[in-house]
Amino acid sequence: MESDSNALLGEFFAGCPDLLFVASAEGALLHASDALREALGPAALQGATLAELAHPDDRAALAEAWSRLVAADGPVSFRVRLRDGSGAHRPLSCNARRSSDRGVVFGTLRATTEVTEEELKAFRLKARMFDAIVEHLDDTVVWGLDPDAVCFYHEGKGLAKIGLKSGHLVGANWFEIFDDEARKAGIDLHAWFDGTTHRHRDEFFGIHWDLWAIPLRDDRGEPGAGVVCVSFDITEAKRVEKELRTQLQQIEAQQRVIRDLSTPIIEVWDGVLTLPMVGTVDSVRTADVMDSLLSKIVEKQARYAILDLTGVEVVDTKVASHIIELVTAIRLLGAEGIVAGIKPNVAQTMVALGLDMSQLNTQRNLRAALNHAIRSMTRAQAPSVAASPAPAEKPAP
Known part of the structure; x- marks a missing residue:
């Protein structure tokens, strides 16, 4: 019968989820539930005293509370920080009382949210x-x-x-x-x-x-x-952001006007467009020109488009190939592209690139390009005279 009681007591300590202990009157841990062993680590298995596990600052208060517990007939509650298996001190509340034979102390520990002074x-x-x-x-x-x-x-x-x-x-x-x-x-x-x-x-x-x-x-x-x-x-x-957006829109509109003014497309003759370019021509500007000129050719149904480079002093290495591409695109639209007024240094740049310019129609200046376009259109519009035998002369009366 006693063995059955011991077995049940052992099962209780093993299965109880609470932090239970049995301690000697001096505070040495004699028995501990598995939950307490897991919380405190090896110290609970080696019969350490509560005073040894307590935080140094709590030992005086623990000794005073333990003295009250040993002398009291009922339960005594107190708080203490005990060192766990990781070495950290956990704040716990303890509720314990002396056994009837006053030989041991039964107690339970619970986690507490006690806040330290620090x-x-x-x-x-x-x-x-x-x-x-x-x-x-x-x-x-x-x-x-x-x-x-x-x-x-x-x-x-x-x-x-x-x-x-x-x-x-x-x-x-x-x-x-x-x-x-x-x-x-x-x-x-x-x-x-x-x-x-x-x-x-x-x-x-x-x-x-x-x-x-x-x-x-x-x-x-x-x-x-x-x-x-x-x-x-x-x-x-938000107000500043809105103002900045408005300013950016204004700047973009101004830039569009400047681009349009810097690359004006002029219809100098019926079916003849000219694009005078001045200053430095870079890849970005050439791309803008290509879009504008091709759209204008379609809009005006132009037959000739003259790129006047008389005022261009410098081009970068990519612009020459862009010009070739532009002339090719003009031809695909059914018109003819003419490049006029190429400066010597620009010509050297285009030659140095090794581009095929055999199909490129170039003229000395804008006047020559206009003459070429007008003569070409005049010849195309002249009526063709079919060859036929001369009428026979009437005999004199």
Whole structure:
């Protein structure tokens, strides 16, 4: 019968999820549940005393509490930090009492959220830092929501801009107040509690806000303790951005005008277009010219397009090949491309590239190119005279 009791007692200590122990009157651990062995590590297996496991700062209080326990007839509760298997001291609450024969002590330990003085000092410092940030950052609103979306913190200098005071919405349920408005703006407030960070840029109360919803974590580091939201007034930044966009659009329009003025396409004769180019011709400018000229040829149904390079002093190595491509494209549209006024240094660049310019129609200057185009069109328009025998002369009367 006694063996059965010992077996049940052993099974109880092995299976009980609580941190149970049996200690001697001097505080040495005689028996420990498997849960306690796992929590404290090898020390619980080697019969260490609670005083040896206690944090040095807690040993005096533990000795005083143990003295009360040994002398008392009922249970005694106290708190102590015990060293675990990793060497860290875990805050625990102990509830114990002396056995009826006063030979041993039965006790249980539970994890506690007791905060040390150092931890409390660090927490207060963090709180002061947070308050300082909120109090001194202009155009900012910060609020905290618990897991039920009830506001427990509502501060920030930006509140005055929307007609609210410090702590104005503390105690209010965010879903009840803002859920409908948020959905209209495409914001799902319920998604803020999914454990991930959310960011929105929207307009509320006539102000543009950059809003961050950040999950709060519990003591185990898991999300679910609520959400802290930080919202920045970016109305001024939006205004500057809009002005910059307007300025960029104006600059782009001006650049288009400048490009059009720098490469004007002139219809100098019916069916003859000329494109006088001046200054330095680069690849970007040549590409713009190609698009504009080809479109104009189609629009005007032109038969000749003259590229006047008289005013061009320098071209880069890619421009010569672009000119060949442009003339080829003009030919594909059913027109003829003529290059006029090539300077000696430009000609040398084109020759040095080794390009095939046998099909390139070049003229000395713009006047020669116009004469060529007009003569060609005149010949094409002249009526063809079919060869036929001369009529026979009538005999004189």
